[in-house]
Amino acid sequence: xxxxxxxxxxxxxxxxxxxxxxxxxxxxxxxxxxxxxxxxxxxxxxxxxxxxxxxxxxxxxxxxxxxxxxxxxxxxxxxxxxxxxxxxxxxxxxxxxxxxxxxxxxxxxxxxxxxxxxxxxxxxxxxxxxxxxxxxxxxxxxxxxxxxxxxxxxxxxxxxxxxxxxxxxxxxxxxxxxxxxxxxxxxxxxxxxxxxxxxxxxxxxxxxxxxxxxxxxxxxxxxxxxxxxxxxxxxxxxx
Amino acid sequence: xxxxxxxxxxxxxxxxxxxxxxxxxxxxxxxxxxxxxxxxxxxxxxxxxxxxxxxxxxxxxxxxxxxxxxxxxxxxxxxxxxxxxxxxxxxxxxxxxxxxxxxxxxxxxxxxxxxxxxxxxxxxxxxxxxxxxxxxxxxxxxxxxxxxxxxxxxxxxxxxxxxxxxxxxxxxxxxxxxxxxxxxxxxxxxxxxxxxxxxxxxxxxxxxxxxxxxxxxxxxxxxxxxxxxxxxxxxxxxxxxxxxxxxxxxxxxxxxxxxxxxxxxxxxxxxxxxxxxxxxxxxxxxxxxxxxxxx
Numbered sequence: 001x002x003x004x005x006x007x008x009x010x011x012x013x014x015x016x017x018x019x020x021x022x023x024x025x026x027x028x029x030x031x032x033x034x035x036x037x038x039x040x041x042x043x044x045x046x047x048x049x050x051x052x053x054x055x056x057x058x059x060x061x062x063x064x065x066x067x068x069x070x071x072x073x074x075x076x077x078x079x080x081x082x083x084x085x086x087x088x089x090x091x092x093x094x095x096x097x098x099x100x101x102x103x104x105x106x107x108x109x110x111x112x113x114x115x116x117x118x119x120x121x122x123x124x125x126x127x128x129x130x131x132x133x134x135x136x137x138x139x140x141x142x143x144x145x146x147x148x149x150x151x152x153x154x155x156x157x158x159x160x161x162x163x164x165x166x167x168x169x170x171x172x173x174x175x176x177x178x179x180x181x182x183x184x185x186x187x188x189x190x191x192x193x194x195x196x197x198x199x200x201x202x203x204x205x206x207x208x209x210x211x212x213x214x215x216x217x218x219x220x221x222x223x224x225x226x227x228x229x230x231x232x233x234x235x236x237x238x239x
Numbered sequence: 240x241x242x243x244x245x246x247x248x249x250x251x252x253x254x255x256x257x258x259x260x261x262x263x264x265x266x267x268x269x270x271x272x273x274x275x276x277x278x279x280x281x282x283x284x285x286x287x288x289x290x291x292x293x294x295x296x297x298x299x300x301x302x303x304x305x306x307x308x309x310x311x312x313x314x315x316x317x318x319x320x321x322x323x324x325x326x327x328x329x330x331x332x333x334x335x336x337x338x339x340x341x342x343x344x345x346x347x348x349x350x351x352x353x354x355x356x357x358x359x360x361x362x363x364x365x366x367x368x369x370x371x372x373x374x375x376x377x378x379x380x381x382x383x384x385x386x387x388x389x390x391x392x393x394x395x396x397x398x399x400x401x402x403x404x405x406x407x408x409x410x411x412x413x414x415x416x417x418x419x420x421x422x423x424x425x426x427x428x429x430x431x432x433x434x435x436x437x438x439x440x441x442x443x444x445x446x447x448x449x450x451x452x453x454x455x456x457x458x459x460x461x462x463x464x465x466x467x468x469x470x471x472x473x474x475x476x477x478x479x480x481x482x483x484x485x486x487x488x489x490x491x492x493x494x495x496x497x498x499x500x501x502x503x504x505x506x507x508x509x510x511x512x513x514x515x516x517x518x519x520x521x522x523x524x525x526x527x528x529x530x531x532x533x534x
Contacts, residue, residue: 082526085517086519
């Protein structure tokens with residue numbers, strides 16, 4: 001982050017860029033906590049905690065608006081160039097991905113409310129178990145993606161992209177497992193569908209984390225790798 | 240020709256494993272050691288070519304071993320901090336530095352293959368072929384009509400009065416000035432607004448059918464609207480002329496040019512497509528300058 005925000009002749013421009021960068025890093029930490037809390041609420045059957053996550057999502061929405069305002073201000077007032085321009089573009093996209101991660105955390109929290117705040121019998125833990133298990137991986141991805149952005153670390157960003165490929169494989173395996181429950185007992189169809197949606201939320205979070213990583217690579221290296229496979233990204237980074 | 244400098248100074252050249260450390264390095268602009276121009280100095284269709292150009296003012300060297308093509312129908316912007324040599328280099332391209340006694344130029348500058356520093360080269364036709372527009376509008380103290388007609392007359396480009404009338408009108412039209420001045424052609428050029436005067440000077444330059452137009456900070460004395468008009472004119476002129484512009488305004492360089500050359504302490508540090516220079520410059524000094532970190 002040092003080289004992005006230090007050394008402008010106009011010091012207030014430095015401050016604005018530094019503040020923008022830090023706001024987005026903080027938002028990243030916050031959505032990470034929201035995923036952790038949402039998944040824990042599911043494990044602990046904790047309705048209060050789940051409700052908190054639902055409410056917190058509004059904070060991220062408001063941070064996104066605030067970041068967009070700052071971006072418009074900087075473009076209008078500073079006419080950023082080169083790395084500063086890439087920072088502005090990347091920060092906007094990263095914030096948008098973080099906001100969507102927040103939305104997915106809220107979905108998981110709503111799953112807790114759906115399962116445990118109704119008269120219907122909740123699913124057994126074995127059925128739910130894949131969500132906390134895969135959430136560990138997803139939370140690590142979000143954490144590393146935000147670290148990569150905070151430190152402008154393209155190597156770490158690439159690691160997140162690699163992790164996303166592994167996550168996709170794990171997701172397929174989890175869905176196969178779920179389908180066996182369905183085959184054993186067709187009455188579990190309602191729970192299986194709900195848990196599939198929970199897994200889908202985690203898969204989306206992983207995908208958004210990978211996008212945060214890809215935008216970070218654009219910021220650092222000036223290369224747009226949004227739609228490249230991991231091998232191509234690696235080659236681009238070595239160029 | 241692709242020349243590359245040391246990896247530490249080139250952005251994005253570091254291997255992934257070392258990315259963080261290398262990106263954190265900075266280059267002190269005051270003591271930076273030059274090891275070669277970054278980027279391609281050649282143009283697909285060069286109109287002018289400069290190679291190994293050195294310029295001295297007395298004992299002081301102002302330009303060091305600069306090589307650069309000026310491409311056909313392109314606008315090339317030369318940017319850099321004050322004293323970087325960009326104007327000095329521009330002035331070499333039509334031998335304007337000849338007027339400075341202590342100035343000495345070596346190396347090779349060619350216009351369409353012809354060495355413009357060949358001692359048999361006549362600078363008068365050269366300066367018609369390579370016209371110049373200066374920072375401050377400097378119309379002749381003559382009528383608007385005569386400002387345009389003067390060059391074609393002395394270069395013998397027109398025969399009759401009606402031919403000259405036609406040339407004045409077509410030139411003023413090309414410069415986007417005709418509708419504004421057609422009813423007062425006999426009034427002094429100095430009576431026009433600053434922006435109009437500058438467009439009159441551009442018209443004066445194109446009246447003698449140059450191949451290349453050099454512009455040294457052409458908009459620095461103009462307001463934003465007049466600047467926009469001059470920039471629009473440059474874009475139109477690009478279809479028929481080659482333009483090299485020195486500007487302190489990076490936004491202007493980004494707006495009008497297709498290629499950009501960044502000068503620093505008399506060296507050509509980096510040259511490349513304008514899109515690339517302003518989004519992902521390869522040299523740390525270029526990046527620091529265009530992002531406003533020094534200059």
